[in-house]
Amino acid sequence: MIKGCPFGTHRVIEPMGTMPQAALKIDNTMKIKNNELLLDVMTLNIDSASFTQIKEACNKDIDKMTTMINEIVGERGKMQNPVTGSGGMLIGVVKEIGPDFPDKSLKVGDKLATLVSLSLTPLKINKIKNVNVSNDQVDIDGQAILFETGIYSVLPADIPEKLALAALDVAGAPAQVERLVKEGDTVCIIGGGGKSGVLCAYQAMVNAGASGKVIVIEYSEENAKRILDMNLAHHVIIADATKPVEVYEKVKEITGEDVCDVVINNVNVANTEMSSILITKDDGVVYFFSMATSFTKAALGAEGVGKDVQMIVGNGYAKGHADLTLGIIRESKTIRNLFEKLYV
Amino acid sequence: MIKGCPFGTHRVIEPMGTMPQAALKIDNTMKIKNNELLLDVMTLNIDSASFTQIKEACNKDIDKMTTMINEIVGERGKMQNPVTGSGGMLIGVVKEIGPDFPDKSLKVGDKLATLVSLSLTPLKINKIKNVNVSNDQVDIDGQAILFETGIYSVLPADIPEKLALAALDVAGAPAQVERLVKEGDTVCIIGGGGKSGVLCAYQAMVNAGASGKVIVIEYSEENAKRILDMNLAHHVIIADATKPVEVYEKVKEITGEDVCDVVINNVNVANTEMSSILITKDDGVVYFFSMATSFTKAALGAEGVGKDVQMIVGNGYAKGHADLTLGIIRESKTIRNLFEKLYV
Ligand SMILES: NC(=O)c1ccc[n+]([C@@H]2O[C@H](COP(=O)([O-])OP(=O)(O)OC[C@H]3O[C@@H](n4cnc5c(N)ncnc54)[C@H](OP(=O)(O)O)[C@@H]3O)[C@@H](O)[C@H]2O)c1
Numbered sequence: 001m002i003k004g005c006p007f008g009t010h011r012v013i014e015p016m017g018t019m020p021q022a023a024l025k026i027d028n029t030m031k032i033k034n035n036e037l038l039l040d041v042m043t044l045n046i047d048s049a050s051f052t053q054i055k056e057a058c059n060k061d062i063d064k065m066t067t068m069i070n071e072i073v074g075e076r077g078k079m080q081n082p083v084t085g086s087g088g089m090l091i092g093v094v095k096e097i098g099p100d101f102p103d104k105s106l107k108v109g110d111k112l113a114t115l116v117s118l119s120l121t122p123l124k125i126n127k128i129k130n131v132n133v134s135n136d137q138v139d140i141d142g143q144a145i146l147f148e149t150g151i152y153s154v155l156p157a158d159i160p161e162k163l164a165l166a167a168l169d170v171a172g173a174p175a176q177v178e179r180l181v182k183e184g185d186t187v188c189i190i191g192g193g194g195k196s197g198v199l200c201a202y203q204a205m206v207n208a209g210a211s212g213k214v215i216v217i218e219y220s221e222e223n224a225k226r227i228l229d230m231n232l233a234h235h236v237i238i239a240d241a242t243k244p245v246e247v248y249e250k251v252k253e254i255t256g257e258d259v260c261d262v263v264i265n266n267v268n269v270a271n272t273e274m275s276s277i278l279i280t281k282d283d284g285v286v287y288f289f290s291m292a293t294s295f296t297k298a299a300l301g302a303e304g305v306g307k308d309v310q311m312i313v314g315n316g317y318a319k320g321h322a323d324l325t326l327g328i329i330r331e332s333k334t335i336r337n338l339f340e341k342l343y344v
Numbered sequence: 345m346i347k348g349c350p351f352g353t354h355r356v357i358e359p360m361g362t363m364p365q366a367a368l369k370i371d372n373t374m375k376i377k378n379n380e381l382l383l384d385v386m387t388l389n390i391d392s393a394s395f396t397q398i399k400e401a402c403n404k405d406i407d408k409m410t411t412m413i414n415e416i417v418g419e420r421g422k423m424q425n426p427v428t429g430s431g432g433m434l435i436g437v438v439k440e441i442g443p444d445f446p447d448k449s450l451k452v453g454d455k456l457a458t459l460v461s462l463s464l465t466p467l468k469i470n471k472i473k474n475v476n477v478s479n480d481q482v483d484i485d486g487q488a489i490l491f492e493t494g495i496y497s498v499l500p501a502d503i504p505e506k507l508a509l510a511a512l513d514v515a516g517a518p519a520q521v522e523r524l525v526k527e528g529d530t531v532c533i534i535g536g537g538g539k540s541g542v543l544c545a546y547q548a549m550v551n552a553g554a555s556g557k558v559i560v561i562e563y564s565e566e567n568a569k570r571i572l573d574m575n576l577a578h579h580v581i582i583a584d585a586t587k588p589v590e591v592y593e594k595v596k597e598i599t600g601e602d603v604c605d606v607v608i609n610n611v612n613v614a615n616t617e618m619s620s621i622l623i624t625k626d627d628g629v630v631y632f633f634s635m636a637t638s639f640t641k642a643a644l645g646a647e648g649v650g651k652d653v654q655m656i657v658g659n660g661y662a663k664g665h666a667d668l669t670l671g672i673i674r675e676s677k678t679i680r681n682l683f684e685k686l687y688v
Pocket residue numbers: 169170172190191192193194195196197217218219220221223239240241242266267268269288289290291292314315316317643644647
């Protein structure tokens with residue numbers, strides 16, 4: 001048993017020289033290297049964009065979907081949708097731990113969720129047992145490999161699996177809020193009524209403290225009301241984040257000309273860069289967690305209005321992000337109840 | 345004379361509610377509001393992507409190009425290429441200053457370069473006097489408006505106009521290096537042999553100091569040699585930044601497993617996100633100045649290899665960026681000579 005590349009490049013078959021995520025085909029031999037982890041897989045949580053594509057391509061026919069998933073994994077050695085490029089995550093039980101795998105606290109038999117995308121995870125499916133069209137989950141009998149740099153979270157005993165999964169999916173966002181927001185800050189969470197937004201609003205309230213100000217911008221009245229009822233913000237603005245002038249005016253009514261120290265963008269739609277930039281003060285920070293963010297729109301947008309703001313790309317990973325996020329679920333009964341209702 | 349919106353939204357004609365950059369048509373009436381600036385325009389520096397598109401669409405026929413530019417500005421009220429969406433910058437002389445325009449040191453008759461894109465600048469062309477196909481410049485008789493938030497730089501007397509323009513085009517990059525790099529840091533500049541790269545390498549050498557280490561990654565041997573000759577780096581690596589594994593291995597030969605504190609990406613090609621991330625240490629910073637950066641590739645790439653790095657979107661503007669950049673041109677004879685050779 002020899003040591004593999006920490007990033008898993010030793011398993012790339014084609015094209016050579018690429019990383020596992022960019023590869024078209026990776027080696028899914030279920031024999032681990034010294035620094036790999038072997039998992040018995042129970043459930044695949046297919047990424048929503050990927051699952052929707054498969055569902056539509058197969059007219060929701062379960063047999064066809066089963067065949068399609070088997071074909072993808074058979075061809076690529078990983079569950080990466082060739083159309084969307086996206087993956088998802090999985091739930092599995094630790095079967096074997098390479099002697100050089102870094103986490104020494106992990107034990108055979110631990111149940112965990114991988115937090116690294118299926119689009120780069122070596123996977124072998126023996127049998128697809130169930131395809132659940134309503135929640136994007138596929139139960140399988142199969143195995144997967146985690147590389148030395150692969151991230152995961154041991155599933156806690158006190159939180160239902162699906163609730164934990166839903167929260168862990170966006171764990172990077174509240175972890176960044178924890179780093180960026182200081183006591184007394186004025187913070188705005190755009191799309192604060194969504195899954196990641198709620199977690200960010202909670203963390204912002206904690207960090208900004210009594211002297212701070214947390215503003216949530218939400219699209220629907222219903223979600224806006226929920227945020228206020230849950231006490232997750234000092235102010236809620238109902239506005240369309242794709243309308244920068246409207247958003248700017250409404251934020252200014254609350255903050256005055258100074259606008260915000262930190263802005264967190266958690267929407268799931270395009271064209272919200274400019275709103276985020278306008279409501280951030282000079283020397284302030286915009287954190288773009290939304291995957292609908294356009295790099296050039298952000299870069300040129302800030303220059304266009306002469307705003308010296310720092311704009312951060314939402315890295316899905318931050319040290320300790322899983323613990324922090326599960327901690328919020330434990331601390332906040334209202335968020336736990338909401339997530340149980342929405343995602344379990 | 346009343347006050348306009350600082351961002352110029354009062355001049356948006358269509359669609360209403362958008363910002364001037366996103367607008368299809370803006371009001372180019374050359375009568376200023378209280379907080380605007382009126383310029384007599386001498387030269388348009390058309391953005392390279394836009395100029396190339398126009399040149400190709402017109403088969404390099406100067407008359408056709410003249411007509412096309414006149415039509416675009418006639419229709420939109422600004423020189424924004426409808427295909428590329430991009431603009432450029434202009435050189436002009438201050439004709440009239442609104443009483444509420446913020447910069448009180450500016451005088452009628454000052455010659456300046458706008459640092460805000462032509463894609464949002466109200467422009468009226470009376471006559472196109474010359475189209476220079478070799479350097480993307482168009483001499484005109486015309487006028488333009490700068491909004492309250494519009495940024496510009498008064499052209500210095502001691503630096504040739506075209507040299508200043510070339511440097512100011514990328515002024516945001518060295519200004520960020522100045523903020524991000526600390527004494528003793530290991531810094532890597534990817535694409536360090538290009539225009540912005542050279543300025544970044546210079547500033548990194550200054551900030552990292554004697555105890556620091558500056559590494560430049562360049563594609564061509566010629567550019568690599570030039571960097572060493574100019575003493576702009578401690579190490580130069582010749583590599584293709586789209587090959588993450590190769591880049592990572594070569595950087596590790598210099599830095600050991602620790603890799604870099606700060607990575608600056610100045611390339612002009614796609615698919616270099618992963619190289620940038622791999623050579624950045626945990627808790628390190630990647631600054632993406634390259635407009636070819638993909639937001640999702642950066643966000644998912646870092647998560648995929650479990651890297652807790654901060655990734656920053658290259659804002660074209662930073663306070664003091666023009667002064668800092670012109671300062672480098674004044675301090676460094678070798679950079680000045682190189683830029684004179686390449687861009688004047
Ligand atoms: N960077 C990463 O690593 C990473 C990881 C996971 C997810 N993400 C991204 O994070 C984003 C949010 O994910 P999520 O699960 O939190 O999504 P979500 O639950 O669907 O939340 C999105 C929120 O945005 C609101 N919204 C939509 N359009 C809006 C508009 N025009 N103006 C104002 N608010 C608007 C929605 O409000 P309504 O419900 O009222 O419409 C909703 O509250 C997605 O783009 C996802 O791709 C990033």
